[in-house]
Amino acid sequence: MINPNFIAETMKxxxxxxxxxxxxxxxxxxxxxxxxxxxxxxxxxxxxxxxCSTNSSFNxxxxxxxxxxxxxxxKEEGMTYEVLVTENKPKENRxxxxxxxxxxxxxxGNVDEIAEMTYRAGSMGAIDxxxxxxxxxxxxxxxxxxxxxxxxxxxxxxxxxxxxERLKREYEEKLGSDKKIEGxxxxxxxxxxxxxxxxxxxxxxxMNGINGVTESSPKERILSAVNQLIKLDPNFPDNIEKLAHxxxxxxxxxxxxxxxxNDLG
Numbered sequence: 708m709i710n711p712n713f714i715a716e717t718m719k720x721x722x723x724x725x726x727x728x729x730x731x732x733x734x735x736x737x738x739x740x741x742x743x744x745x746x747x748x749x750x751x752x753x754x755x756x757x758x759c760s761t762n763s764s765f766n767x768x769x770x771x772x773x774x775x776x777x778x779x780x781x782k783e784e785g786m787t788y789e790v791l792v793t794e795n796k797p798k799e800n801r802x803x804x805x806x807x808x809x810x811x812x813x814x815x816g817n818v819d820e821i822a823e824m825t826y827r828a829g830s831m832g833a834i835d836x837x838x839x840x841x842x843x844x845x846x847x848x849x850x851x852x853x854x855x856x857x858x859x860x861x862x863x864x865x866x867x868x869x870x871x872e873r874l875k876r877e878y879e880e881k882l883g884s885d886k887k888i889e890g891x892x893x894x895x896x897x898x899x900x901x902x903x904x905x906x907x908x909x910x911x912x913x914m915n916g917i918n919g920v921t922e923s924s925p926k927e928r929i930l931s932a933v934n935q936l937i938k939l940d941p942n943f944p945d946n947i948e949k950l951a952h953x954x955x956x957x958x959x960x961x962x963x964x965x966x967x968x969n970d971l972g
Contacts, residue, residue, distance in 0.1 A: 708791040711756045714767055715749050724748040725770040725781045728755065736765070740779055740838060756792060763792045777845055779838030 717723065724745055728737035737755050739748055759765075767790050770781035936943045954961040 708764065708789045711790050711792055714769065714788060714790060715752060717769060718749050718752065719745065721769075721771070722773070723769045723771065724773045725775075725785070726752060727768045727770075727785070729766045729768075731764060731766075733766075738838075740775060740781060742773075742775075759792045761792060761794055765790050765792075775841070777841070779841035 714726075718726070722745055724743060725740050726748070727735060727739075730736050739751055743751075766787055768785040768787045770783060770785035772781055772783035774782040776782055936947075940946060950961070950964075953964070
């Protein structure tokens with residue numbers, strides 16, 4: 708066994724601020740895992756020793772790291788010393804800073820003080836307040852992460868629904884445009900003597916063409932050409948209106964323009 712003063716000197720020389728005290732039955736009676744100064748840690752240790760009974764013995768573990776894990780425990784393993792309190796002067800009744808645990812043969816003061824310490828030990832399972840608060844902080848952090856994930860999930864679901872609606876509108880608009888063009892062409896073709904919706908070719912020639920060679924109907928050709936121009940020519944509505952106006956007001960110029968187009972093809 709070693710003298711209690713050796714523990715204080717070791718803490719000072721090696722900057723060890725975390726320590727744990729266990730009685731001879733392996734029960735934790737004191738823990739100091741708080742982020743405090745070295746001087747305050749040594750002060751708490753000495754105050755603990757001062758309140759112990761003479762000839763009390765303990766196993767004291769000093770930890771080499773002053774950093775903690777998420778569970779509040781020191782990051783690195785510690786060194787354990789068997790300490791014997793050989794002489795102690797009676798002290799006035801006063802609480803021990805940072806103490807939470809079960810008494811092990813220690814002069815803890817009056818009956819009310821002992822009852823308070825016993826209540827804390829029973830209700831907290833000999834876990835110091837720092838570890839308890841650390842666990843509570845971790846629970847709070849995890850709850851916040853869960854809430855954030857739920858918000859992100861709701862945002863992605865709403866974004867997905869909006870994208871589906873957008874694609875549906877685009878499809879319906881395109882389908883409506885194709886149907887509108889098809890309806891216009893279907894209305895115009897009979898007036899041109901091109902068979903309209905009957906499926907016949909130009910001037911009553913069947914769609915399978917001459918000598919059994921399949922040909923596209925005028926309707927299909929018009930639809931195909933209009934769809935291509937809509938995609939390729941951003942000014943197609945203006946251009947088609949100009950051609951229609953030209954064919955009506957200046958048919959000779961219109962025929963000349965058509966001849967030039969045929970010559971290019």
